[in-house]
Amino acid sequence: EPEVTQTPSHQVTQMGQEVILRCVPISNHLYFYWYRQILGQKVEFLVSFYNNEISEKSEIFDDQFSVERPDGSNFTLKIRSTKLEDSAMYFCASSVHRGEGEKLFFGSGTQLSVL
């Protein structure tokens, strides 16, 4: 069964450093998302992406965050200058369509630890 893959599974970085989290969505999917889950808290929406532009973003997704689809397969989340509070599990997801009742396929996540 096709799946969303994320790399790396764990990323440790120093505060203030830039990190890039990588995702390979399912090949025929057109919509891509990033969610995050801080330890012990809820899964939170960050951003959705379609046709090479951001469709929606949450308040969390500030100027420190950016997303990109650099080629036909990868979808990346960049955090320019990491803060301690960015430590979380980051999930990439994709879907065929956008709209009511569209189920999302999630990757296994990247655990980001900012020291």
Added chain:
Amino acid sequence: SQQGEEDPQALSIQEGENATMNCSYKTSINNLQWYRQNSGRGLVHLILIRSNEREKHSGRLRVTLDTSKKSSSLLITASRAADTASYFCATDEGNAGNMLTFGGGTRLMVKP
């Protein structure tokens, strides 16, 4: 409470028993989804119920939705040890897109 609150937060049962998890939400919705998360893994979509539906089945899963009470329940019948996971409800808050709002989850442990 916030959008998408599950209860109980944790549930421990014996294999073969049924597990019921509840979710409450605050805004209007188009649909409500349930996801499962095994420890250290991503979220897996289980079932979706639309706002005009009251009940839906998928294998051993049964989901109900009461829009008047803004609540949903997920029932897993004849539970197995492999059902041990966290279960989350997620709503779209009436958005047309896929910006889902997740609840805090119920940690289910099924003892063999």
